[in-house]
Each structure stands twice: as C-alpha cells, then as structure tokens.
Amino acid sequence: MKALAFLPWYDWLAMAWFFGLWIGYGWFSRTTAKVSLLQTTNRYRRYWMEQATARDPRVLDGIITQSLSTSPSFFASTTIIIIGGLLALLGTTDKAADFVREIPFAVRTSMLVFDLKVLLLIGIFVFAFFRFTWSMRQYTFAALVIGSMPDPQDFAAGKFDRAHFADRAGKMLGMAAETFNDGVRAYYMSFAATAWFFSSLVFAIATAAVVLILYSREYRSTVLHVLRE
Secondary structure, three states: OHHHHHOOHHHHHHHHHHHHHHHHHHHHHHHOOOOOHHHHHHHHHHHHHHHHOOOOOOHHHHHHHHHHHHHHHHHHHHHHHHHHHHHHHHOOHHHHHHHHHOOOOOOOOOHHHHHHHHHHHHHHHHHHHHHHHHHHHHHHHHHHHHHOOOOHHHHHOOOOOHHHHHHHHHHHHHHHHHHHHHHHHHHHHHHHHHHHHOOHHHHHHHHHHHHHHHHHHHHOOHHHHHHOO
C-alpha cells in the first residue's frame, strides 16, 4: 500500500492506458475484427480436420498436433525461468534500482515504486504462464478428439456426421491457438511494461507502439495476405 501512496498520478494514468489498450485490443480481436490472422488460420484448421476424417490411420495428424503443442510448452518453461529471475530481482532491489538510475533518461524512483514495476512484470508473466499451460492442455484435448474420430468407412457409410467431427476438432485446435496467442501477446506487452522503468511517458508510448505492432501483424501482415489469396 505504501507503493501505491508514493505513485504519482501520471504513473496511474500510464497504467490505466496500458491495461486499457491491452484488454481493449484483446476484446477487439475476439469480437469486432472480421479478418485476422487467427481467424484465417482457423479456416485452415477446419480444412485440415476435414481431411483427417478421410485419413486412416491418422498418425500424421497426431504428429502435427504434438508438434503444435511444443510451442506453448517451450514458452511455459521459459516463462517459469523469467518469473524466477524477476522474483530474485525483488531480493536485490537496491542494486537493481541503482543500475537503472545509471541508464540515461531513466526517471529516479523510490524502492517501493521500483518494486511495484517489477511486480507488474511478474504479474504479466504469471498470466502468460497460465495461458501457455492451458493451451498445452487444449492441444491434448484436440488430440483426443482426433483420436476418437470413427473410421473413414463409417463416415462414407453415413453412420457419423463428417462435418460435425471436423467442426469440433477444428474449433478445439482454434481455441488452443487463441490461448497460445494470448500468452504471446502478454510477452509483447511485457516489453511495453519494461519501458516504465524509464518514465511514464515512455511507458505510454511503448504501449501504443506494441499494440500497433500487434495489429499490423495480425491484420496487415504479408503472411495474412498470402493465406487469404
């Protein structure tokens, strides 16, 4: 609570700007945007699962699913290391604060405010860790759905609905990809939060810059253009 009392109003404003843009962009990408990289790749996931219903055995699909799950697994492990490093940094706040003060243009702050900035980074990476681990579990569920698909002969005979199984598996893979995307977005936002060690103005500018970079990659990238051709 002492750190909150020592925090100037412009730092509060910068924090509100940070969380407002982060949450607002996440809401925008989920609800209002019609054409995004994730939504476009979700169509390919649906095509993939439609092909999987006609494939026997589905070893290739299992290998691809396992390969996709390695990315959130790697990021989850890396996030644990980062959180451990940040927690260790809290134990040497005085030395770290002295180092930051030596950086040109860095604003001098009290130890309590410095701790608050480190705690913000820890919170961001804890959120990322939960999203990455949940993405790993969702890929496991998707593998179960793929493994439970009936034989292609049963689909051809009309015993099961091919579109229903393809839709369900495709949606599960899309959910796992979206959750992984949330974790990667948190990594991007952590760079903006790091700018807070310099000043609240740099913090606010970095937040806007990161959101613009995210938008350009998810909605205006060359990769998206190629996928939509």
